[in-house]
Amino acid sequence: MRRGTIPGSSGRVRPMRLLGDPGLVAPCEEVTDFDADLATLVEDMFATMYAAGGVGLAANQIGVPLKVFVYDCPDDEDRRHLGHLVNPRLVTAEGITVRGPEVCLSVPGIEAGTPRFDEAVVEGFTADGRAVQVRGTGFFARCLQHECDHLRGGLYLDHVTGLRRRRALRAVRRSGLDGAPPQAPVLDRRTG
Template sequence: MRRGTIPGSSGRVRPMRLLGDPGLGAPCEEVTDFGAELSALIEDMFATMYAASGVGLAANQIGVPLRVFVYDCPDDEDRRHLGHLVNPRLVAAEGITVRGPEGCLSVPGIEAATPRFDEAVVEGFTADGAPARVRGTGFFARCLQHECDHLEGGLYLDHVTGLRRRRALRAVRRAPWATAGPSGA
């Protein structure tokens, strides 16, 4: 991404994969080529995330099984965090556990109270291959954990239990976008 450009402004919006798509349930592969193709993917991911009014997007949500995510997410103090991570690893998730509303662009229109740690640290690389470390608190920590889950083949619904889970899955079955129901959810 060139300096001074708006992320996603040169990208194209790609179709979103929805719950039930097998690509969402499989761990993603490491990125080995840090070239122009990766930069174009990141641009497309930003364009897709913004078109869907999201705060984060993992590559497998648009059908690319690579360890990449983008974000444009506020924290609890309304500070904006904007960026991307390649080959990210959640290296710390700590602090208090907060159960808060969480949704997903691959499960549109359905939220569930999901427990997440209030602090998270993710390490990875930029599109240029430079090491990167991102620390988040509050809502941004939730976003970081959510996107890392995607890259491991997980969804926020995997963290929801009991009555909250049953309600969320019932909403999925009734959702207009649901075709075959929540496989693996």
């Protein structure tokens, strides 16, 4: 087995881009060539997502500025949703807004309560150019919105406000993800 591969996958694990990388905040470009290189990219994205323990991954998270994302994500009823989208477009995000814990492979170790709509519909294409529409509810809807945000150059932290945002950004500073040296945690004497 090649180093960096997942058993049963033809993809290779690629390095993850982390918060602070300019490629994460730049909008991605439309895919124009539905060819073998695109199919390889999708396989590599699945391998990278699985290696990192994620449920979704956008191409710019591995340094490829194209509108592609992969997912292997459950919904709130624990139904598995597995697939990929090329040139996805968030058609609708509606229903109730639910604030739930959200994390990102490009912002490791930082979780924040993030508001997302409970229903989402995304249209796009498969790697072979077939038009598809994906509907999600609950956690899967959150995943679809999260990955579409990445392709527009956004992060889930952009949706976090108030005290939750301050706490998340403080955690980012402590981790060193913002480019500064990691800070030692401040002990809270009230909690021991």
